[in-house]
Amino acid sequence: GGGQGAEHGAAPPPNVTGSLHLGHGLTVALQDVLVRWRRMQGWEVLWLPGTDHAGIATQAVVERWLWQRRGLRRQDLSRPQFLQEVWAWKERHGEQILGQLRALGASLDWSRLSFTMDPGFSRAVTEAFVRLHRAGLIRRQQRLVSWSCALRSAVADIEVESLSLPGPTRLRVPGCPQPVTFGLLFTFAYPVEGDDGLELPVATTRPETLLGDVAVAVHPEDPRYTHLHGRFLRQPFTNRLLPIVCDRSVQPQLGTGAVKVTPGHSRLDLALALAHGLPLLSVIGEDGTVSPRGGGWLQGVQRFAAREQLLAALAELGLLRGCQDHAMALPLCSRSGDVIEQLLKEQWFLSCQGMARRAQQAVASGRLQLVPKFHEKSWRSWMENMGDWCLSRQLWWGHQIPAYWVGGGSPRGGLWVVERSEAEARARGAQLLGCPPEEVQLLQDPDVLDTWFSSSLFPFASLGWPQQTPDLQRFYPTRLLGTGSDLLFFWVARMVMLAQELTGQLPFTQVLLHSLLRDPQGRKMSKSLGNSLDPLDLIRGAPLQDLQQKLQERILDPRLLQEAKEAQRLQFPQGLPELGSDSLRLALCSHNAHGAELQLELAAALRFRRFCNKVWNCLRYVLAALQRLPRPRTHPQVLPGHPLSRWVLSRLLQAVGEVNRRLEALEVHAALAAVHHFWLRTFCDVYLEVSKGLLRDPQVADETLSTLLSCSDLGLRLLAPFSPFLAEELWQRLPKTPQDPPTICLASFPDPQSLAHWHCPEVEAQVEAMMEVVKAARGLRDTLRLGAARLPCE
Template sequence: MDLVLLVSPTKGQRWKEKEVIKYDRGTEQGEKKDISGPLPPSYSPSYVEAAWYSWWVKQGFFKPEFQRKIPHATPEIFSLCIPPPNVTGSLHLGHALTVAIEDSLVRWKRMLGQKVLWVPGSDHAGIATQAIVEKTLWKEQGLSRHDLGRDVFLETVWNWKNEKGDTIYHQLKSLGASLDWDRCCFTMDRNFSRAVAEAFIRLHEDGLLSRRKSLVSWSCALRSAISDIEVESRTLTGKTYLSVPGYQGKVPFGLLFSFAYPTEDGDDEIRVATTRPETMLGDTAVAVHPEDLRYQKFHGKKLRHPFSGMLIPVVTHNLVNPEFGTGAVKVTPAHSPVDFEMAQSLGLPMLSVIGENGAMTEASGDWIQGVQRFDAREKVISGLKERGLYRGDSEHSMHLPICSRSGDVIEHLLKSQWFVNCTTMAQKALEAVDSGCLKLTPSYHQKTWRNWLSNCSDWCVSRQLWWGHQIPAYCVTLAQPYQVDENEELWIAAHSETEARNKASVILGRPDEELHLRRGMSERLC
């Protein structure tokens, strides 16, 4: 609907609908627009834009082959792909701006006589698409994907994609984007899936991609690991109530809780402060700064865990900030990136007490196993009070990690996942700019470039999904059952089980029939 602002010297200017003038000359789809008659008395986009696009497409103006028909053709080639928008929804203003810029470029290149190809397509958007279909299933039928089963659920997702996915293409055509629609692509097309698998296999064989156990950002609502760029940091200045998926009421955050760890003989204690008291069930040490005079008498001593009775050591580490809280910090390696780093350097055990679904695990103790994490917080605080070890709480400013996909509070979980080694690649990218081999325009973007690529961490590329590119990797063991350390498993990347079996046979020097191959069914590439 076209809108116009009426400019009037009187008060109370109002928007009102302008009459929409339709083009109704009877031009058939794909035929050239009849413009022989008089134009409307005022400009109407609906009238001007009507009928042209289908004729442009039918004439092949947007295809690179059309260059043969123009007299000023040159040998230059200009080709680009549209950044594929997610198939989950509609285009937004950012998409429209990008498309407008790219469309201006490709039309200009065609006018110069170059052979131009602009490829349209859409992204399967693994997490987003699965989440939308799951929500729709639950809302309309009261069913989860597990109720349907893998095959039926995937069929449902494909049906949803076929019904809803064309919306984006209709919008692109409405924008007049001069794309070659005969070459339209979808990131789950067979050829693209094979290309993704080939990239994975090459990275794995080059030692740039491997599976290992490490901390990942985990969304309990999605039951999946997510990338760092899908984590939003929300700043809280004090006690704040937030909605968390799976909880009836709002959950309070922005509080700092203090409690005491008694020494082994019970004649002294160390107070610690934390924003996550429920994770103390996974504590395997208490850390202090080596130069903090307040705690030097505790060096080498052990503390007794209030719930398990386990003795945990007092350790020293430079990562401890003496100014935070009491200057002594609980060390929960399986649920904190900083604690994980400390535990690796000090050889501390790692105890996972929160599960994939956000409930407390068996390792947290029978008395609290199965309780949801933020409900467990209250039980832990009550237990500390009963034991006379609770020292109070206070409002505390903090940065809370939130999943941008689900709105869930992120948990850091210790999981076996696939990681791409980004260190070498990031260094090469930095060197390319520093040497002038790669130029960024405007040049002030070099600072952003360095911020992104300096101190680059490895990239977790696996997701716990049913929809998406299945990871082309097989875990190989001997056919006879035996115990194997998860960190020492042999993983083979290959396009098929037969190819993986042949590779494994060569590596292990064992015949095919002695090998057992297992492929993860619930892991997909991001």
């Protein structure tokens, strides 16, 4: 307690889909440095650990595991049976994650461990949904949603990645036995009803959706088609009549200037259909096959196989007019790699526009600081274009939506109530229907909430919200969030929006958005790609055989497994060396996390291992010398007389100031550089060597010992946030006083103001000049080969 203030931070909860990878290790290392630094400054710090249930990711990996190990599909089990399997998976892998965090030295408060499916957290999720619904922000509506046929679920628009194709490109699509070619524009003709020989050509990249066409639109002023205004076209496969409608949104210069209107599979077409009162028709089902409404002859055929059959049928009817290369953007599901399908679905949507405006104002006013600052531009653009958030996911693993259809029968068109429990829903249904509660029939929505909805509540739900717990009152709002820059909109923006809406406060005042670790191919490290490294393998070392075995045990797509194994063989032919936790942390923290994307180089990590050995050997020398010092440890209040002792203390003061300034700016890499430079270039390379002679001079021996002790003590305190294991071990060996805390974690962090009397700029300038002379002399000696080994002149 006490200190300069209270600070709370929450580790971004890793998914319980396996284990942490090196990208998580970077986040943990950066956060732990800042946490330990604040704690040593006297702050009361709560760093709260947690894990996320990760609905889509966890369900997908457990489904693959069940299929590969037991030959079972999810549908072969009941929902309770499948959830039992997922909970067992969580228990196996959740503990592994916590072990990795401990090995990395994360100084988390383990007594407050939180999981997003814990009973208390689940109550907070239900409470948030109910409150947002009662505020009119959550509504159930039929809209087009981004749908992954591989997952059989809706996904958030933010989880859709756009793949730019310059032209014809063959891609593997989940569920398709053969690669599918995209980047082609097909032109076919619709016959005009009642006029043999007259036709209207239409161009499309998605001929498989023509079974869902309800009209063709042209620009009203396009002279090519004015004679067709008010006419109808005959759909050759369903025999439906399609009106030709005029709409100024059509761009005549694109394609043929005539646009097929498929409102069940295109948002632009849906808007056009609603404007013209056209029917809404979906012809592709949730599993990616043609639905019964698409026509009997293709029912059950996979959508891209149906494409080929439709093109062949058009050619046979003489209606196919050609095919050309076409640059396009292909929407892909970031979770499954599937080609996204737009489907009309009744789902729960959260209106985000008002919350987004307040989130933008928080950054614009400076109440919320994004570090680095360049993220503010993306933040503003995103918030100004925020749409509604589809919360429904067609999964079994997750928080089941607290919405109940009242009255029995099918949920379609029924009466929905949103309540905290089934009992409350029954009472509300009885009130609405005017009948006794026991006569009310309830059916809870089987869908679960988007994982990001529950994760967005983490800063306050993990502290006991909605109850006003002591922890919530003491540590909320938090001060700092550290996370990867890729989560700025997936997670950070949603936390800000929901926290302000539900608690009236920002969840934090600073966000450190660090760069991402990439593999040599530039891909983000991901367990699903098999390109990630386990931090424990780097800490303990691992032969290539063990790395390959770990890949084999992962539940990966067979093609990705082979690619990952080959990449490992090329990158780590000798396996991974044993780095130790400190060396790995130092290597991770040495990167400029504010800049471009990062790659961890083993050579750099090995350099930090040598640096740790250097510090160890340095302290061995100091401890041996300190055996001559009978007095307890104190830092000199009077400057030593020898200029080099004054110089090293002045340089230590400069390092202390630089480290504190850089950590205040969240520039962890620069703070580490200052610590590294002091230990290596100032203390070890110069003063330690000089001290060997000074200790033989009785006049300066005592002050030299005192200076060695001060540099060792304060240098280890500077190093402790970055290298906690090494710093703790060596600091415990230094002489103690009764006032010293039991651990360096609670020792005071060096403060430049309390050491200001060490500032000696004149001495620093003199010593630096002397060192330049020595450097020049050594250079001349090497150039002229004046070393002792040179043969004497004859």
